[in-house]
Amino acid sequence: GRRAILAPLRGRRRVIGAALFLRGPERVAFEADDLLVAAQLATHSALGIDKAVLYGREAYIADELQRTMLPENLPRCTGVRLASRYLPAAETARVGGDWYDAIPLPGSRVALVVGDVMGHSMTSAAIMGQLRTTAQTLAGLDLPPQEVLHHLDEQAQRLGTDRMATCLYAVYDPVSHRITVANAGHPPPVLLHLGGHAEVLRVPAGAPIGVGGVDFEAVELDAPAGATLLLYTDGLVESRLRDVWTGIEQLRERLAATAQLTGPDHPPPLEALCDEVLDMLGPGDRDDDIALLAARFDGIAPSDVAYWFLDPEDAAPGRARRLARRALARWGMEDLTDAVELLVSEVVTNAVRYASRPVTLRLLRTDVLRCEVGDDVPQLPRLRQARATDEGGRGLYLVNRLARRWGATRLSTGKVVWFELNRG
Incomplete structure (x- = not known):
């Protein structure tokens, strides 16, 4: 004895639901005008719901996008x-x-x-x-x-x-x-x-x-x-x-x-x-x-910084070893002398091979010991596996094996190669 109108809720791309209008047997039956009213209600409701869903989805995507970046x-x-x-x-x-x-x-x-x-x-x-x-x-x-x-x-x-x-x-x-x-x-x-x-x-x-x-x-x-x-x-x-x-x-x-x-x-x-x-x-x-x-x-105190310029010549690696050894002795870090001398020698050798201006050498004592070698050549060094017959190519391999971390960064005036060692 009931009467019903079933109106689809059509979104912009698909049907997202349905609206059901009911009248009991004691009420007058639905007429053509009721269908028009139901259609209008369904259309406006569907568009509102669709917009709310799309807005919520866009807001969620935007929030996730921002947090991810x-x-x-x-x-x-x-x-x-x-x-x-x-x-x-x-x-x-x-x-x-x-x-x-x-x-x-x-x-x-x-x-x-x-x-x-x-x-x-x-x-x-x-x-x-x-x-x-x-x-x-x-x-x-x-x-x-x-x-x-x-x-x-x-x-x-x-x-x-x-x-x-x-x-x-x-x-x-x-x-x-x-x-x-x-x-x-x-x-x-x-x-x-x-x-x-x-x-x-x-x-x-x-x-x-x-x-x-x-x-x-x-x-x-x-x-x-x-x-x-x-x-x-x-x-x-x-x-x-x-x-x-x-x-x-x-x-x-x-x-x-x-x-x-x-x-x-x-x-x-x-x-x-x-x-x-x-x-x-x-x-x-x-x-x-x-x-x-x-x-x-926090900064780094001047007493924890050692800085030198090295002329790009064959004697530069030996001088770099001596300077590093003295700095480590002054800081009471003699236990790192062998490793630092070896790695400094390798990195400075690579720098002076192609540099045309003085090479910089800097040691920083913080929670780790950091060494930085700068030159005027923009090409970054590349780690490779040297063959048994090669005379060179093992410097960065040693740095990679012995250092805690290392890296190279290109500058507007050249590059800096750095490595870090844990303090004893």
Whole structure:
């Protein structure tokens, strides 16, 4: 005795369900006008459901895409400790294009990068991935920070998108205790000194990436041992409830207050400091996703660095062995003398064979012993298995067998070959 209308819910590509309209036997039977109403209800409901499903799927893909392109683990770099956080935006804003990175550079330096592609979509996440990959490639070429931003700007122009991005690129040198910073429209970093004083670094703002035809300026600043540099995206300091400069001042005050808890001689633990910074967010401050990168500068003391220039001549390997032996004796590391002399001799021999300018030799004493040999030849050495009849070709094989780690990096002026040995 019941009457029913079964209306298919047609999405844009397929039928996603059905709507069932029922009337009991005491009601009037359905008429033609009821069919029209049911059809309209089914059509609008189907489109709404379909859009919600597609939006949820796109948001999920964008979120996974962004998380996949962020570094899983930060590298262990000499003279600096790193910590990071990524916090997605509230459900209403979904994923954005924030990223951070830490990239080891030749000479025990490290590049610190944080950026933000404008917008919240899968497109923003995809552009973020392209810019991050480009920044890693440019860092591998050891370009100055302002040149990295210039090439990122050119890359954004080639992408042909109207999405702009902000980026801050800094290079920290633990030997000189200096940091070089260039900025492309990004919020300025905050430096927390060992004594508890927090300052907003005076870095030229620059234009965002994607504007095109602009120059970027780099500044070189002191990076004293024990200080902490905080790089972040604007989601941390800007929301509907506060402007960006109010948020930056609140961040500076939060860092200073946290440092007071551990006293003037002990910086706050790095991971705990990141958590304290995120705790400053209120319930209305999650309009945008947040990327946070903190770097604690330990540096390398001058007494732990030995540096020489060697003329590219046959006597260079012997001189390198003698200099390394004296440095190890001064550091009380005589147990490494045999291994270091052998490996230094092999690497320096390869360098002076083709170099036309003086070769550099540097030893660094940290938790490991690191040796770096630089020359003006851009071709990187290649590890190969020497044949029994070959007179040479075994140098890198020895380095690979005896060293804890080794590598070679191309520079704009040549290359650096390095290896590390565990301290006894």
